[in-house]
Amino acid sequence: MKVSKEVVEQVAELSQLNIPENEINDVIESLNQVLALVEEMQSVDTTDVPVMANPLDATQTLRADKVTEPDQRGRFQEIAPDARDGLYVVPRVVE
Amino acid sequence: MTEQAESGWETVIGLEIHVQLNTRSKIFSGASTQFGAEPNSQACAIDLGMPGVLPVVNAAVFPKAVAFGLGVGAEIGMTSVFDRKNYFYPDLPKGYQITQMDYPIVRGGKVDVLLPSGITKTVRLTRAHLEEDAGKSLHEEFQGATGIDLNRAGTPLLEIVSEPEMSSAVEAVAYARTIHQLVTYLDVSDGDMSQGSFRCDANVSVRRIGTPDLGTRTETKNVNSFRFLERAIDFEVARQIQILEGGGRIIQETRLYDPDKDETRPMRSKETATDYRYFPEPDLLPVVINEKFVADVRATMPELPAARRQRFESQFKLSNDDATFLSSSLPLAKYFEQAGQTAEDFRLAANWVRVELLGMLNKQGLDIGESLISATQLGELLRRIKDGTISGKIGKSIFDALWAGDATSVDEYIESHGLRQVSDSDTLTPIIEKIINDNTQQAEQYRSGKTKLLGFFVGQVMKETGGKANPQQVNDLVKTALDQAPP
Amino acid sequence: MHKLSIAEQRQCLQRGDFSALELTQHYLARLETGGALNAFITTTPELAISQAKRVDAARINPGRAPDTTPLGGIPIAHKDIFCTEGIRTSAGSRMLDNFIAPYNATVVDKLNDAGAITLGKTNMDEFAMGSSNENSYYGAVKNPWDPARVPGGSSGGSAAAVAARLCAASTGTDTGGSIRQPAAFCGITGIKPTYGRVSRWGMIAYASSLDQGGPLARSAEDAALMLSVMAGYDPRDSTSIDTAVPDYRGALNNSIKGLKIGLCSQYMENIDIATERSLFEAVKVFESLGAIISDVELSNTRHAIPAYYVIAPAECSANLSRYDGVRFGYRCEAPADLKDLYKRSRTEAFGKEVKQRILVGSFALSAGYYDAYYRKAQQVRRLIKQGFIAAFQQVDVLLTPTTPGPAFKLGEKTNDPIAMYLQDVYTIASNLAGIPALSFPSNPHGGLPTGLQLMGNYLDEATLLNVAHQFQQQTSWHKLSPAWEAP
Structure with a gap:
């Protein structure tokens, strides 16, 4: 299958990436190359094959309900692009 | 209902209720879930979605979710799987929410809702699944900017989804109250609505009576009181009917209820329909519980x-x-x-x-x-x-x-304090006789048919005994004394 | 000193031939002269010296227990994908150029506890996406065997550093061949353990269900020493395997007489003549050691690349959503609004290949395409796993080339992503299945190393290391050092 410009733009929006107008054709082209590469697997008969989301056919171990994490706000916010009064700051969000 | 029947419209309501589980630590990290802490003081590296961190599931969420499932007679997902729900929002640090999509912990179920009319209505549940809560955006803190507090991020939630089976705001509220009662009974949640422990999203649509298909619905999000839930739904129903009667169309959208203005309005931030691209969370493995686990939960309910x-x-x-x-x-x-x-x-x-x-x-x-x-x-x-x-x-x-x-x-x-009631007639009889003798006029009136005066005599005896006399016995004794006394 | 193996360095340190500080200073001096290879993003001389002094103090101080740490005083380097507390951890990306990790990866903690000295953080393809190390924000790494050629990727800096003897060993990660392919290109030994054998905590995620950390070292013996420390259960990683770590070094000298080695025709398509020759030379060596060679069919192998280039981008598209310019990492200048903040930060700070994989992944997960791409790939993945399980019922290990050919020239494949992807044609299947795989140096050709791959059953790293070590007892390819080394 080949992707259209519309699909690529929609996927870029979902991914929160800008694609400059002068690059869009290259992006479409290389996405189509990748899709052509992966197309091969469509020939595989996977009827009744269960998906394999993880190599381990194992099950989740659970953590005891204990508070183990101390307050490290100072350390974490030291590396934040913009933190004020203990809050992470972003341009105004209108709900 | 009658009003709607007259207007020719019927309402269809389904609720999604987000219940915060009352665990000590978060669902995927060891940070505290205590309400009201300093902003971001309870957001650990995992809650912040820092590079290289990994979630580990809190064991305490499963008995709670299973108890709820048993409480609504649902099928328990013996294998439940966590998925990623992808979208960008500042209060969602990882850019995805860990939730359960295809294999939730609670499947189906129903609750009997006692309506104010005295009728019991059964509402079926679609599912209830475990997920993590998001943080909070604070819009008032800074000029032109929004502050993000991620303390709430990662708090365990049970999202309880009903079938669209309620037909009025009153029913929806009664259903929500029933769920609230159940989750607090089962110690699943503290149910504190003022702290956001119990939040309702209402999916509302209307259709002409007799129409087979559901109308286009709107979702009014994050209503955190029963009163507001009722008002938000009533507003939304009226709004939709008005649009449709005016020949308009309902837009499928997410709305917010504004209690100050008592209205719902569209949420601008969620305007574009998002493709959430769910897929199994590769950092977690399927959670498998067995019959014994379920039986143990049942035994402690x-x-x-x-x-x-x-x-x-x-x-x-x-x-x-x-x-x-x-x-x-x-x-x-x-x-x-x-x-x-x-x-x-x-x-x-x-x-x-x-x-x-x-x-x-x-x-x-x-x-x-x-x-x-x-x-x-x-x-x-x-x-x-x-x-x-x-x-x-x-x-x-x-x-x-x-x-x-x-x-x-x-x-x-x-x-x-000598408060033992006086109930032996030897003590009471002389008192009664004295009172009858002191009030001969009233005794006469009683005997001539004004039997209401019995109360007067009883009252006098009680007063005389400082309230310690047995009122029933005094009643009997006074009656006998008055009836027997010679004219 | 840098010509000695880890075991030899340990002996010298214990005998007092030189101190940990002397050894560390020797390597730090080499780092200076090795700068032209661009193998390091960050060097940490102060940390290294203080760690070395601590090891020496423990060794020399009378009354203190002798240094029994397995790697006490051994100078190593970490791929810049492992979080190191207080030290920049960039993942080769502009996005994390300013990211000072507030915690250590479990692998880093374990190596620190084992007494290893951290010389610095090695260069890599951005977020481990690449097979040539040309996708690094910090520039390409040069292959010490030929500076006009690539070292392979994504752990290119780690491989080049070990090959050029800038460190005794290094850590790497392998999602589709990122340890083995650079090990092959640089003439060293690298092992990708069973998925879950080494903790992923603090290891910046590319594709969570495929990523696995492991060592790059000069020999199988050195790799065994490193892996013994790196492996083990970690309660902070839900996908970590809770099984005791065997004595890898102890198993090195086991006889491989009677061991069944499988060759697979599907792993010999499109290989160059030199690689093919080195493979059959190795077969002769193994036969001389008493191993039994047989042919094995792995018919689903050719589907590995398609499945991988759906699954890995899908997982990466979600894993990289946390880089949004809000809590850490790069933020664009003067964002106009929230969308602008997200889009410009991500667009400016991610490289081309990373963006491409995010787009592919978002596409493969999006509504309407999920079943045909993501779901299909996960089904194909199970078939690949089943193929390996069947193969390991016939043989103990599989012997294949690591790459179709030797290191290619810088810039040769940068405009042909598909040709670059095909670099991983022999390495990817083991990531999809989660089985362990090791690359070891074979007969070089034209002054360039070649590598052979051993794949084994789940948790059978000991056998892979044993087989490679036995080969290295009979050959000296692993002892060759690049021309760069010549004074």
Whole structure:
């Protein structure tokens, strides 16, 4: 299958990436190359094959309900692009 | 309903309720879930979605989710799988929410909802699944900017999804109250709506009566009181009908309820329909529970509100109203049962708990858990009223003394204050005779048919005995004395 | 000193031939002269010296227990994908150029506890996406065997550093061949353990269900020493395997007489003549050691690349959503609004290949394409796993080339992503299945190293290391050092 410009733009929006107008054709082209590469697997008969989301056919171990994490706000916010009064700051969000 | 029937429209409502589970730590990290901490002081590296961190599931969420599932008669997902739900929002640190999509922990189920009309309506559930809560955006803190507090990020949620089976705001609220009662009963959640522990999203659509297909729905998000839920739905129903009657179309969208203006409005930030691109969370493995786990949860579950209400009616002969009220919360139900058992009279206990105890609690703004009189103390007091040791009136004074801390043991207090009820006729007869002799005129009137005056004589005797006389016995003795006395 | 193996360096340190500080300073001096290879993003001389002093103090101080740490005083380097507390951890990306990790990866903690000295953080393809190390924000790494050629990727800096003897060993990660392919290109030994054998905590995620950390070292013996420390259960990684770590070094000298080695025709398509020759030379060596060679079919192998280039981008598209310019990492200048902040930060700070994979992944997960791409790939993945399980019922290990050919020239494939992807044609299947795989140097050709791959059953790293070590006892390819080394 080949992707259209519309699909690529929609996927870029979902991914929160800008694609400059002068690059869009290259992006479409290389996405189509990748899709052509992966197309091969469509020939595989996977009827009744269960998906394999993880190599381990194992099950989740659970953590005891204990508070183990101390307050490290100072350390974490030291590396934040913009933190004020203990809050992470972003341009105004209108709900 | 009638109003709608007249207008030719019917309403279809489904609710998604987000219940915060009352665990100590978060669902995927060891950070505290305590409410009200300094912003971001309870957001650890995992909650912040820092590079290289990994989630590990909190064991405490499963017994709670399973208890809820059993409470609504649902199928329990013996294998449940966490998925990623992808979207960008500042209060969602990882850019995805870990939730359960295809294999939730609770599948199906139903609840019987007692409507204000007295009719019971069964509402089916679609599912209930575990997920993590998001943080909070604070818009008022900075000029032109939004502050993000991620303390709430990662708090465990059980999202309870109903089928679209409610047909009015009143029904939706009754359903939400039933779910609220259940999750607090089961100790799944503290249910504190003011702290956001119980939040409702209402999916509302309307259609012409007789139309087979559902109308386009809107989703009104994050309504955190029952009153607002009712108003938000009523507003939304009216708005939709007005649009449709005006020839317009409903846009499928997410809306917010504004309690100040009492209206819903579209959420701008979620305008574009998002493709969430769910897929299995590769950092977590499927969670498998076994029959024993489910049986253990079942064994520790308390009797549920509906069953308890029925038992209160059949076993204790309570009125429907008393049974409903006293089973409404687990602590109240437990208090009542303990008091009734000690008193050996449940109807008496029901009356005292509702009138005296709750009156006092309400007056002082206290919870049943904060009562200054224990259920056993109240039961002992009621037992002494029931067996005639004291009168009800004296009982109330002892109740006050217990509340004030002036008394601890009911029996000791009765003895030390000489409050034992006077019920031997040897003591009472001379008093009665004296009062009849002192009030010959009234005695005459009584005998000539004005039998209402019996109360006057009884009252005089009670006054004379300082309230300690057994009123029923006084009644009998006075009546006999008046009837027997020679003209 | 840098010509010695880890075991030899340990002996010298214990004998007192030189101190940990001397050894560390020797390597730090080499780092200076090795700068032209661009193998390091960050060097940490101060940390290294303080760690070395601590090791020496423990060794020399009378009364203190002798240094029994397995790697006490051995200077190593970490791929810049492992979080190192207080040290920049960039993942080769502009996005994390300013990211000072507030915690250590479990692998880093374990190596620190084992007494290893951290010389610095090695260069890599951005977020481990690449097979040539040309996708690094910090520039390409040069192959020490020929500076006009690539070292392979994504752990290119780690491989080049070990090959050029800038460190005794290094850590790497392998999602589709990122340890083995650079090990082959640089003439060293690298092992990708069983998925879950080495903790992923603090290891910046590319594709969570495929990523696995492992060592790059000069020999199988050195790799065994490193892996013994790196492996083990970690409660902070839900996908970590809770099985005791065997004595890898102890198993090195086991006889491989009677061991069944499988060759697979599907792994010999499109290989160059030199690689093919080195493979059959190795077969002769193994036969001389008593191993039994047989042919094995792995018919689903050719589907590995398609499945991988759906699954890995899908997982990466979600894993990289956390880089949004809000809590850490790069933020664009003067964002106009929230969308602008997200889009410009991500667009400016991610490289081309990373963006491409995010787009592919978002596409493969989006509504309408999920079943045909993501779901299909996960089904194909199970078939690949089943193929390996069947193969390991016939043989103990599989022997294949690591790459179709030797290191290619810088810039040769940068404009042909598909040709670059095909670099991983022999390495990817083991990531999809989660089985362990090791690359070891074979007969070089034209002055360039070649590598052979051993794949084994789940948790059978010991056998892979054993087989490679036995080969290295008979050959000296692993002892060759690049021309760059010549004084």
